[in-house]
Amino acid sequence: MQTPFSWEPFGSTRTTPAPAPRALPREPAQQLVVLTCMDARLEPLRMLGLKLGDAHVIRNAGAEATADALRSMAISHTAMGTRRAMVIGHTDCAAHASDDEVEAGVRASVARVRAKLPALTVEGAVYDVQAGVLRPVR
């Protein structure tokens, strides 16, 4: 069994691994905003081959373009210059009944982002958690 997670937010001297966030610009280097699921098995930056500072990442159950996700994406676009968005669902998602439903959910979210933020280039994908592969959804 794993050691239980321990967090010491106050009085901790731990630092984050390099590069320190303060050394990075506030605007994402890849001008990218990603909407994906909160699933603990997903590492959004790693699965896209990105690093700290490259993209905004918005997460919720099922990678759904809810009003709040769209609000964050709008701020990402208008205040911090992102030009491209990706909606990434994944196989075996607890927020969807089946993998087919995941794909339909990605399509619906892509459509909602496009309708709300027409200046963004929006793409959809499904991450296969077994294979570790990202498949485009068209």
Ligand SMILES: [Zn+2]
């Ligand atoms: Zn999920």
